[in-house]
Amino acid sequence: MTDKELISGIINRDNVAIQHLVVNFHKKVIKTAYYFVHDMQDAEDLAQDVCIEILESAKHFKGMSSLNTWIYRITVNKSLNFIRKNKRKQLFSQIEAVFMNRDGSHAVERLEPSYIDTKFDDGERKVLLGKSINTLPENQxxxxxxxxxxxxxxxxxAEIMNVSxxxxxxxxxxxxMNLQKKLIVHYAEYSTKKQ
Amino acid sequence: MNCTNFRNSIFSWSENDFSAFSAAELEAHSKECADCSFLLEEFRKTMAIIEQEKRIEPNPFAETRLLQKLENYKEAENWWDFPVPKPFLRPIYLGLGITAAILLGVVMGFEEGGIYLNLTSKITNIESVRSELNVPDIMGEDIIEFSNQ
Structure with missing residues (x-):
């Protein structure tokens, strides 16, 4: 099925086209969303939102880019919106924590610690990596x-992000470069907490 | 090479990019400095997490759930079969709707008026029956008596 046939099938709500879309793209969409949000359940929910968006916006698809690129673009936008909303929620819960007199304090950053006594496991590394990636500016x-x-x-x-x-x-x-710096800072923060 | 240079080159080094410093320089520093050596090792292990995450597969039932969700969406769409007017026709539809509402109001107003007229005609009928049967208007008399006093 070509991109054009698939899109016209989706517009006409053809079951074969919709099935083709899900079978061929769902893994890619879920995985990309997962790389952004680092939670499989959230990634699956996002994939549902992405597919509904495809159904709703198929009539506006002009074929300027490939269907693959278009679906990636929708996935990236949905994932970034999800993270933005989550950040707002986290901010509110942090404010709430401050007012409820809970411990909202962060570990003091120590930029030049001695790391060598600290042993990280893969779970901790995953958390550090996720934290560092999530604090990068959106386009980076x-x-x-x-x-x-x-x-x-x-x-x-470049096509997905609409940049050169x-x-x-x-x-x-x-x-x-930012990730490198952030990881080093996070290693320091984490080893300070562990010691 | 100092620690700052080394730490600024960790990413490039992990990708086998030695454009800024040679591999020999970096290796020599990592042997001298325990902290930098530790950071390099940790950085490599952390980057390996990306490879692990790439291998993660979605839930096998995700596809079925997704298809079901889209089926539900389609059904919800079909529930509203009334054609949505094109944007340029919307003011006309709106005008027609308002005119219909006004007309409905006028008709209902007339009907209410009709009921009122029926009631007043019934009251005059009662008056004529009462005068025929010579029933005294007690309230009226009381008022007249009160005003005479």
Whole structure:
């Protein structure tokens, strides 16, 4: 089934087309959403939102990009919106924690600690990585996830993000440098907590 | 090479990019500095987490759940079969709706008026029956008596 046939099938609510969409794209959508939100249940919920968005917006798809790119774009936007909403919720719960007199304090950053006594396990590394990626600016985070996790070529990332190829390269370079710094700070923070 | 240079090159090094510093320089520093060596090792292990996360597969029932969700969505869409007017026709539909509401109001007003007229005609009938039977209007008399006093 070509992109055009699939889109016209979706517009006409053809069961075969919808099934084709789900069978061929659901894994990709769930996995990309997971790389952003780091929770499988949330990723599956996001995949449902993405598929409904595809059904609703299929009539507006002009075929300027490939269907794959368009679906990636919707997934990225939905995932970023989800993270934004979650951040707001977290902010409210932090404010609530302050008012309820709970311990909302953070560990003091120690930039030059001695790390060597600290042993991290993979669970901790996963948390640190997730934390570091989530604090990257949105466009750097998107470029990094699409490049490192989804292994998409720069050209496709540029199309999904609607930026130039040079911008993607720059965003990725900045993302790596920031991630490096953030990870080092997080190692320090974490080893301070553990000691 | 110092610690700052080393820490700024960790990512490039983990990707086998030695454009800024040579592998020999970086290795020499990592042997000298225990903290930097630890950071490099941890960084590599953390980056390996990305490879682990890539291998994660969605729940096998996710596909069925997704298809069911879309089926429900389609059913909900079909429930509302009334054609949605095109944007440029909407003011016309709105005008027609308002006119219909006004007309309905006028008709109902007339009907209410009709009921009122029926009631007043019934009252005059009672008056004529009462005068025929010579029934005294007690209230009226009381008022007249009161005013005479």
């Amino acid at each position: 985070r998107t470029a990094f996830i699409l490049s490192k996790y989804d292994e998409l070529p720069y050209k496709e990332i 190829l040079a911008s993607v390269e720059q965003l990725l370079h900045r993302a790596k």
